[in-house]
Amino acid sequence: MVFSDDDAGKRYLKKYTFRPLRFSSETYLLLLCFQIYCDGPILKAVQDAHLYPDSKHFVDMPLKYDPVTTLKDFGDFGEKWKNKTLLQKFVDEHFDPPGFELMEWYPEDWIAFPSSFLKIENYHLRRWALHLHRIWRDLCRRIKEDVRRHQELYSLLYVPHPFIIPGGRFREFYYWDSFWIVKGLLFSEMYETAKGIVRNLAYMVDNHGFVPNGGRVYYLVRSQPPLLAPMVYECYLATGDLDFVQEILPMLEKEYNFWMLQRAQTLHDEERGVNISFFQYRASMKTPRPESYREDLELAKDLHSMAEKELMWSNIASAAETGWDFSTRWFAQSGPEMHDMKSIRTWSIVPVDLNAFICINARIMASFYEII
Numbered sequence: 001m002v003f004s005d006d007d008a009g010k011r012y013l014k015k016y017t018f019r020p021l022r023f024s025s026e027t028y029l030l031l032l033c034f035q036i037y038c039d040g041p042i043l044k045a046v047q048d049a050h051l052y053p054d055s056k057h058f059v060d061m062p063l064k065y066d067p068v069t070t071l072k073d074f075g076d077f078g079e080k081w082k083n084k085t086l087l088q089k090f091v092d093e094h095f096d097p098p099g100f101e102l103m104e105w106y107p108e109d110w111i112a113f114p115s116s117f118l119k120i121e122n123y124h125l126r127r128w129a130l131h132l133h134r135i136w137r138d139l140c141r142r143i144k145e146d147v148r149r150h151q152e153l154y155s156l157l158y159v160p161h162p163f164i165i166p167g168g169r170f171r172e173f174y175y176w177d178s179f180w181i182v183k184g185l186l187f188s189e190m191y192e193t194a195k196g197i198v199r200n201l202a203y204m205v206d207n208h209g210f211v212p213n214g215g216r217v218y219y220l221v222r223s224q225p226p227l228l229a230p231m232v233y234e235c236y237l238a239t240g241d242l243d244f245v246q247e248i249l250p251m252l253e254k255e256y257n258f259w260m261l262q263r264a265q266t267l268h269d270e271e272r273g274v275n276i277s278f279f280q281y282r283a284s285m286k287t288p289r290p291e292s293y294r295e296d297l298e299l300a301k302d303l304h305s306m307a308e309k310e311l312m313w314s315n316i317a318s319a320a321e322t323g324w325d326f327s328t329r330w331f332a333q334s335g336p337e338m339h340d341m342k343s344i345r346t347w348s349i350v351p352v353d354l355n356a357f358i359c360i361n362a363r364i365m366a367s368f369y370e371i372i
Contacts, residue, residue, distance in 0.1 A: 035071060038287075050294070063095060107140045155218060176224040181197065211224070222283035222321040252368075278355055282347055300313065316344060322354075
């Protein structure tokens with residue numbers, strides 16, 4: 001499907017993103033990506049055909065041609081997509097393999113024996129720690145410049161600085177993974193790499209209004225635990241770099257406003273006559289997650305109405321937003337579906353830890369404003 005007018009495009013994009021819409025060239029590029037990677041006939045055909053064992057494989061594949069051409073070619077393909085061999089041929093002709101858009105990168109601030117590691121007295125622990133330290137070199141990546149110039153060809157979201165990937169099937173950055181990565185990098189005395197990762201997340205806030213779950217267009221439907229402010233705080237404690245704090249602080253406030261506007265709920269306490277504000281993980285998603293498309297379809301197959309399926313998919317996306325995907329914490333705690341994922345009810349839970357994160361973010365920003 002290709003939209004011929006701005007209004008249709010806005011409606012489609014609003015289905016997936018939280019940012020107040022300005023129908024700019026950037027928004028249009030994201031819209032084109034969404035039609036390939038988040039919804040639409042190609043995604044459905046490929047995932048239904050089980051072309052790849054992992055649902056994530058296809059949605060990580062870069063395009064060889066622009067989305068409009070690709071969608072037109074698929075439309076011209078007609079009913080031939082029902083033939084699995086021909087469909088595979090179409091994908092091979094129009095998409096590159098996953099990872100094509102990334103470069104391995106050697107972090108310039110990596111040194112073999114950081115002083116902090118040499119202070120570990122136990123020989124076996126020190127040897128183990130240094131082994132972990134060497135892995136930074138294996139997991140560091142940088143995005144090719146072509147992604148910045150042609151974002152419409154990639155599900156990978158461009159960021160300007162090198163970053164650390166989790167590894168395996170995960171070839172992009174992830175939000176709350178980055179918190180633990182930054183803490184490790186700081187212990188490894190890789191201060192510039194750590195600050196680069198924080199700058200990447202701030203770049204996301206500047207461009208999208210919040211930090212998405214991870215560095216893919218299909219993650220723009222949800223965030224993860226808001227730990228950007230604590231990352232900046234950790235960097236400040238390690239380096240004393242106030243200029244860095246001042247650089248990132250406006251993005252901390254912008255992200256805080258996202259959580260205030262998009263994730264805050266209000267409950268009226270009739271007994272005390274006051275309104276109580278609290279925060280929830282509450283991603284609104286009316287389709288299966290593209291990276292787990294078949295799994296989400298399978299989970300909802302026994303539900304009778306589309307409204308029930310959409311509610312389940314929103315609860316699944318919200319559980320993914322927590323970073324605890326998928327803990328039984330989000331499932332029914334009693335009854336016949338106890339601890340069954342089909343009972344997922346993330347929207348009904350007020351997580352204490354999320355509300356604590358919001359509180360510490362406010363305190364960190366307040367302390368930063370006092371010292372700059």
